[in-house]
Amino acid sequence: MTEITLAKSYSPIEHEKSILARWSQAGCFHAQPTDSGAPYSVFIPPPNVTAALHLGHALNNTLQDVLVRVARMRGMNAMWMPGTDHAGIATQTVVEKRLLMQGKRRTDFTREEFVAKVQDWKDEYESVILAQLREMGASCDEARTRFTMDPVCTAAVRESFFRLFADGLIERGKRLVNWDPASQTALSDDEVEMEEVDGFFWYLQYPLEDGSGHITVATTRPETMLGDSGIGINPRDPRAAALRGKRVRLPIVDRVIPIIEDDYVVMPVSLGGDPQDAKAQFASGFLKITPAHDANDWELGRRHELQVINIMAPDGSISDRHGWTDVSATAKQFVGLSREDARKAVVAWFKANGLLEAAKPYRHSVGHGSRSHVAVEPYLSDQWYVRVTDPRLSASALRAMDLQQYEGSIDAVPGAARDGDGGLKFFPARYAKTFQHWHEGIRDWCISRQLWWGHRIPVWSCSFDAAKVPSATAWTDRGAAEIRRTLPDGRIEVFVCPPESLDATLIPALNAAGFTQDPDVLDTWFSSALWPMSTLGWPNPNRFGMEGMLDTFNPSAVLSTAREIITLWVSRMVMFNRYFMNGRLPFRNVFIHCIVQDGFGQKMSKSLANGVDPRDIIATHGADAMRFVLTQMSTATQDVRLPVDVLCPFTQQAFQPKTITTESGHVVAAPTQVCPTDPTKQMVTAYGVSAGLVTATDSIPLARNTSSRFDLGRNFATKLWNASRFALSQLGTATTSAEPVVPISLPDRWIIARFCRMVTTIESALAEYQFNPIADALYDFVWRDFCDWYLEAIKPTVKNDPVQQAVLRAMMDGILRVMHPVMPFVTEVLWTAVRTVSTAPIRGLDLPASDLLAVARWPAPDRALNDSQAIESFQRVQTLVMAIRNVRGERQVHDRRRIVLHAPKEIMDIVAQGSGTVETLAGLDRAECSDGAARPVDAVPFPFQGCELLLSALVDAVDVGAERKRLEEIIVDRERKAAGFEGKLSNAGYLAKAKPEVIEETRRMLSQAQADLVAARRALEVLSAMV
């Protein structure tokens, strides 16, 4: 037998690399569609390549890894697809910022040059991210790593775009988009964040055209008045009748615009408006309508056929070249101003001309670009849309919902029954509501982005004189899809989308015919939405050597992600997967994990740069410790707050960093910190570096982050390590045998029963995606049951008891298996050591051998081993031990001192049942049967379950005063308890309505308290007699 000696404590850094290498060499995370076992696939929510991963990602990936590793150990064909996301606007913004620091702009380069620079950035961070995943032990199928712009994914983008285009689900539209004047691109609704801004309500007077007076409009955006094309009033407004048919002469511009009536217009409180409505409090009853610069006005304008006058350039400045033609001489002075300056100038003009009636301060929310942080402009432009409002998409997503989780009647949702209906389930269930409400209020999805980094839109367009337009089938006959529209000037614009397979012939033909490709790229979520299909080779897996992948691994088992992703991504994956895969779901379950916040309650995020690099925690605590604590922190309702410390690179001391408040109001670690023990030494923080504020140098190095929250995990790994060391030391003489043994002694039967229950607890928690109970079950079992009780109990016997050795060996083996998904490294290291020992197997507990723990079988103990009787008996033993220890503790009896228990027969039975456990764990020299008559002189009495027990040889002399005090405290305690139970039992309602077993339990508790009371009082009497 090989003797493996283990170091005195577990050092993660010494083992993690070699364990990773062993897994990698074995290729045990690589799955083939032809492998045995039911498919269990998980798609990593591909992190974007803007920055490295933080602990929020670590949490998500740890939980996924737990799921995947358990599935793998259960013999399923587990495939975890890793990858990254190109994150169009975010990545482009990051790179542009970097260039700006060098004094360069995107437009200083050609599109190809710039994309190459972004590609470099992507390559750098992609490799960082993949390394992070590896280091945290994520058992991803690395060989299948994907990036959203890989050829296989691009092929899926082309195919899906073509089919949506051909099916009429993609359209070109002139609509108001969220326009980011800084990055000069359209944004989807999801990329807009609302920020509170201090502003004003300005009250502007517009004269009536007939000179009969004026009306007053209220606005927060006076500069848009240059584009006003109508004035709205509510038809119920008492002033409406008199104004019907009248027109207003727009100041500055001199444009004459109609007054229209619409229910949408809010009436002021003074005229019957709702006082609860903030709008009514500020409204004048007259609404200026600017269809080109306000989404609601756009709708109003359509209803009343108002002119659409765009007064801005793409950079947000006032412009007469983007649709504004009736620029008056007065208006000229405003052209060219920024929107901010224009606002001031317009207000000043109104004031100077006596038309500014009032200005009231007003705080309101304004949309800002989530990346650029400048105010988003509702801007009229031509964009591509996916008509997700079509029932083929949105209603299909609703019909996918689990019926138990759908609110209302699913029959009201349009669409015919299909595969996949009702198959989508959320954990925790409340998030189904988010999903449902989103789809019920869904709006068409703007998918074009005026960026260079991303999937270029595969549409070629050209406009023709009506007479020269090609025939409607000219391009469709050649295999392309086509849509066309008539422009305001009567020309016909033709849009052609070729399928990728015909690129070689159609693209040259299109170019030759004068068509040009759309310069824009697709919203990143378009390609993300295809992730569970595109990574498996859809539409044609064989083309990429992925035979069988799509049919085997789609749908996946579960998507694990964050709350806000439900609308951004989950929704789109469901719609697309179902649309393209004949109703099939991308995943059956959606698990929403909690959010990791920093010590100030702010979500860790790449953009705020307050995230902690998991590698920092791995460095100070080890990957297993990090994973265990993250698992334990994962609860269903509570986000995780994680105070972060900085680790001084000079002294290795952790300290609380000095903080600063950012412009956006966030509290973050200051970019530079001073060593707490040596003020001459400085360091930079991860925040400072990620935010681009500082760079690390040799003299001012980067300080890692750490957090004491992970100590628990590190200590637990060490505990497991040492328990294994001890177990191995006890098994040195063990002999192997093929004949299964049946454990007889109480501690053996008990620990196996507890093991069974722990496995059950873990399995039922996993089924509900509840991770915190998994960590707790492991911790309680390993530390409390196994180490504190079992190992201590068997110390005197195990070396000479082959059956007990078999139990010890089996428990050690079983523990490593169930711990492995959460703490894969330390368990894999110990596995090698434990496997060198072999004993007889335990009947009913099959633990088949395996070279690597990562692919060992998950334990499935026989139900017969879950021995309730053993658990109850051992519980009595534990209670007795704890009672004795309590006396020892209070009397401060030295640990090594052996004492004597004197107990009546019924208690001696418990001692006997324990087969030595009580003696060992309570530090008894012996236990003697006693009727209480013959009382040793130095005996200390204590009540236990209604009996009076005595302990002797505790001390050399009894301190009567202290003893009396102790007994009196017990009496007070038991009196209080007895009174409580008596109160319950004297309540007629309680006796009549409570469950019989509950009442019985109360009676038992009462009689025990009363008996304790009797015993303690008698002991007090005896004590008094001694004096």
Next chain:
RNA sequence: GGGCGCUUAGCUCAGCUGGCUAGAGCACUGCCCUUACAUGGCAGGUGUCACAGGUUCGAAUCCUGUAGCGCUCACCA
């Protein structure tokens, strides 16, 4: 404004299909370097379960309301 959460020990959090004396880790106190582990062992103190009502024999748990915090959707009249 709509929706969804949260508020339990000094800190970070469990518990909530109503029922034993409300728990864990950390921190704290006392004792112990007992040959697995001081990243440890044994013992101990600590809570008006946010607040106010209600339902019930019984509420941390269910209902209503209030306050504070967070997330999310909508909102530039």
